[in-house]
Amino acid sequence: xxxxxxxxxxxxxxxxxxxxxxxxxxxxxxxxxxxxxxxxxxxxxxxxxxxxxxxxxxxxxxxxxxxxxxxxxxxxxxxxxxxxxxxxxxxxxxxxxxxxxxxxxxxxxxxxxxxxxxxxxxxxxxxxxxxxxxxxxxxxxxxxxxxxxxxxxxxxxxxxxxxxxxxxxxxxxxxxxxxxxxxxxxxxxxxxxxxxxxxxxxxxxxxxxxxxxxxxxxxxxxxxxxxxxxxxxxxxxxxxxxxxxxxxxxxxxxxxxxxxxxxxxxxxxxxxxxxxxxxxxxxxxxxxxxxxxxxxxxxxxxxxxxxxxxxxxxxxxxxxxxxxxxxxxxxxxxxxxxxxxxxxxxxxxxxxxxxxxxxxxxxxxxxxxxxxxxxxxxxxxxxxxxxxxxxxxxxxxxxxxxxxxxxxxxxxxxxxxxxxxxxxxxxxxxxxxxxxxxxxxxxxxxxxxxxxxxxxxxxxxxx
Amino acid sequence: xxxxxxxxxxxxxxxxxxxxxxxxxxxxxxxxxxxxxxxxxxxxxxxxxxxxxxxxxxxxxxxxxxxxxxxxxxxxxx
Numbered sequence: 001x002x003x004x005x006x007x008x009x010x011x012x013x014x015x016x017x018x019x020x021x022x023x024x025x026x027x028x029x030x031x032x033x034x035x036x037x038x039x040x041x042x043x044x045x046x047x048x049x050x051x052x053x054x055x056x057x058x059x060x061x062x063x064x065x066x067x068x069x070x071x072x073x074x075x076x077x078x079x080x081x082x083x084x085x086x087x088x089x090x091x092x093x094x095x096x097x098x099x100x101x102x103x104x105x106x107x108x109x110x111x112x113x114x115x116x117x118x119x120x121x122x123x124x125x126x127x128x129x130x131x132x133x134x135x136x137x138x139x140x141x142x143x144x145x146x147x148x149x150x151x152x153x154x155x156x157x158x159x160x161x162x163x164x165x166x167x168x169x170x171x172x173x174x175x176x177x178x179x180x181x182x183x184x185x186x187x188x189x190x191x192x193x194x195x196x197x198x199x200x201x202x203x204x205x206x207x208x209x210x211x212x213x214x215x216x217x218x219x220x221x222x223x224x225x226x227x228x229x230x231x232x233x234x235x236x237x238x239x240x241x242x243x244x245x246x247x248x249x250x251x252x253x254x255x256x257x258x259x260x261x262x263x264x265x266x267x268x269x270x271x272x273x274x275x276x277x278x279x280x281x282x283x284x285x286x287x288x289x290x291x292x293x294x295x296x297x298x299x300x301x302x303x304x305x306x307x308x309x310x311x312x313x314x315x316x317x318x319x320x321x322x323x324x325x326x327x328x329x330x331x332x333x334x335x336x337x338x339x340x341x342x343x344x345x346x347x348x349x350x351x352x353x354x355x356x357x358x359x360x361x362x363x364x365x366x367x368x369x370x371x372x373x374x375x376x377x378x379x380x381x382x383x384x385x386x387x388x389x390x391x392x393x394x395x396x397x398x399x400x401x402x403x404x405x406x407x408x409x410x411x412x413x414x415x416x417x418x419x420x421x422x423x424x425x426x427x428x429x430x431x432x433x434x435x436x437x438x439x440x441x442x443x444x445x446x447x448x449x450x451x452x453x454x455x456x457x458x459x460x461x462x463x
Numbered sequence: 464x465x466x467x468x469x470x471x472x473x474x475x476x477x478x479x480x481x482x483x484x485x486x487x488x489x490x491x492x493x494x495x496x497x498x499x500x501x502x503x504x505x506x507x508x509x510x511x512x513x514x515x516x517x518x519x520x521x522x523x524x525x526x527x528x529x530x531x532x533x534x535x536x537x538x539x540x541x
């Protein structure tokens with residue numbers, strides 16, 4: 001048994017996954033802080049409220065528990081899905097940032113500090129953030145500095161500012177730079193107007209400048225020798241909280257799909273048929289987890305949840321759609337997590353040794369069903385992906401699902417072809433159906449529009 | 464006896480120096496972030512002192528005014 005590939009940075013302990021159970025070991029050197037936080041009232045309250053993951057002591061004779069030297073071994077409940085900050089939309093990253101700050105503010109009063117501020121320590125259950133690493137909790141001593149301040153800025157504040165000040169989504173940058181957006185890089189990009197604001201000046205421009213000045217190491221060493229007043233620490237946390245809470249994406253209304261649900265080519269009857277097909281499909285399968293490819297603002301994710309899916313993870317590449325989907329999930333309390341994903345370039349395995357952050361397919365193992373409505377033409381026609389490999393990929397991700405085929409005659413496909421040569425001879429319903437039939441049973445086909453949109457239910461027969 | 468005394472003093476000194484030693488974490492805080500916090504800490508400390516003095520000043524005048532008002536109230540009662 002070896003530790004999870006992402007569990008190596010903090011020497012305080014390791015995470016092990018065995019038989020679908022999640023264990024955490026605590027090393028001798030970290031046991032004092034671990035016990036201190038475990039018995040701390042502020043921590044207990046946060047665990048009870050669901051903001052911090054629960055830790056249950058593991059029995060000595062537990063057969064699944066890791067057989068390694070450890071001072072403590074605890075078990076955590078397994079989360080429905082692991083997502084990464086480069087897959088979060090602006091509101092998800094913002095919710096994660098506020099969650100981190102709220103934790104720190106509540107804990108500092110209770111005498112607990114956080115040893116790090118990595119965004120990967122926050123996960124989502126539906127749209128609700130949860131902090132998953134109790135080994136980050138350490139005893140706070142009056143005068144201590146916020147040692148993870150820079151990490152907080154690089155992994156939360158800077159990516160949010162990138163979108164709020166410059167209108168650039170953080171996802172591509174964060175995926176390329178797994179530790180977030182470096183402060184000096186952001187400092188170079190910020191235009192003069194926002195540069196003059198006190199907050200930008202103090203949290204971005206000044207730290208970037210201070211870091212690069214000569215003799216900064218000596219100055220920093222001299223600084224940490226003086227205590228940081230708790231009042232100043234709390235003031236900084238509260239000010240960051242107020243700032244982040246007020247951040248909005250710049251130019252949010254202008255993305256392609258933001259108002260797709262009201263501005264698309266479907267007639268009401270077609271939407272009705274789609275709802276009906278999804279409802280019946282989900283009522284039969286009752287999946288613990290369903291994936292929704294091209295989830296848009298989550299209309300059909302919500303339909304699936306109402307029909308008996310326990311949780312839905314949605315994917316879309318449009319920021320406006322994802323923001324709408326987040327609002328739907330948060331406002332209606334749905335177990336729905338809408339994530340950024342470009343289907344023609346899904347999240348790869350990456351990080352240290354190429355495996356630290358798992359690729360998308362590896363994290364979809366719990367999915368029991370999928371839906372992909374008005375989806376495949378975007379990658380088949382829009383991105384020239386071969387139809388047979390699209391079918392391979394989708395069917396490999398869940399044992400059963402509903403895939404909508406949108407024919408060339410459809411106005412949406414016509415729009416994709418408007419300014420280019422039609423090189424897609426294989427793109428036809430018959431070909432699609434035969435490709436599906438080679439990999440799974442075609443359980444049902446339902447025509448959705450007169451122009452020829454068809455919903456195809458496949459079943460690999462593995463339930 | 465003196466040897467034990469010295470041990471006690473040394474232990475106390477060790478404990479004291481441990482208490483004021485900076486708490487380093489497993490991640491590098493970065494020099495920019497630390498110097499910034501030093502500045503913020505200084506400003507906050509300064510503001511705190513100012514606020515304390517200001518509170519004393521307002522208490523002095525406010526207290527004087529309250530005393531006057533109380534005297535006036537007493538006069539009205541009489």
